[in-house]
Amino acid sequence: MLSQNTLSKRGVMAATDCYIVHEIYNGENAQDQFEYELEQALEAQYKYIVIEPTRIGDETARWIAVGNCLHKTAVLSGTACLLTPLSLPPEYSRYVALPAGALSVACSALYGISWQFDPCCKYQVEYDSQKLSRLPLHTLTSSTPVVLVRRDDIHRKRLHNTIALAALAYCAKKIYELYAV
Template sequence: MVDIGAGDSDMGPDDIAIIREVYDNENAHEAFELELEKALEAGCSIIVVEPSRLGDETARWISVGNCLHKTAVLSGIFAVGTGLIWNERPYLCTPLAALSLLCTGLYTISWQFDPCCQYQVETGTDKLGKHPALAGVVPASSVVLVRKDNSRRKILHTSVSLLATAFCAWRIYDTYK
């Protein structure tokens, strides 16, 4: 376990980083952000963020990325589904495919290369109890980030979006040729 607030920077992917809420100067929030960046770039398996403002900002950023991912996948699936059900009306599936492509593009531009997208917010106390190193360490107001492999997720939403776009383009071409 690495207590980031103590200034230790030797972190690895198996470490648990704890960003302590210690206000020792007027630039404390910037120091918290820097500590979070170090932990994210080191790829720590679990990051505990004690400062509530930073934890809330990080949790919102992750939830917006999750929303874009889910919207891209669901609208892409519904685009193909509506294109198959109402095959004589390709204009019904086109807006859904466009939404899927737009969400995938936004995710790719804004989230794909951000190290924060490799983490999910862990909210269940039962799941946190599975990590013995966190027992009694995590305050209730903390945000806990758990590193997850998201490569399949990126491939899924990109594939679904491209498939939906190609399918709708083919439906429009086939209808108006």
């Protein structure tokens, strides 16, 4: 873990709870240093993390986007699974509800396995220019930094897990009715 003295030299803004991963190349292992700094900042749970190195910033933004996609897919497909029987005739609803339910369960499980314990899942990419204007971005050398903001994701996880479990229960019931009866 970086010492507080090292952190203050590298860009910690204690007043705004912001950490900046500066793009300063000090030798051939600079990329590893950037990754290490980002990992330490994520584990330290700063409110804002500004990532100046383009490659790491883009990779982090894509990782967060994939996690968001899995979450949204789990919620929307699970909702479709649960609402389809209300809107389609019973003989047709299973052709939509069962695949949608399976997709919801699969996305929720994949999110739980791959993202749940990653400290990066607690962050979202910040695009709001009003919020970004309050950060010390004027000190950066990069014109396109990636800014992460820490958000509580407990409600988000509960939502997609609840919907996925309800979809799983519905699918199990329908499969039992189709094959056991």
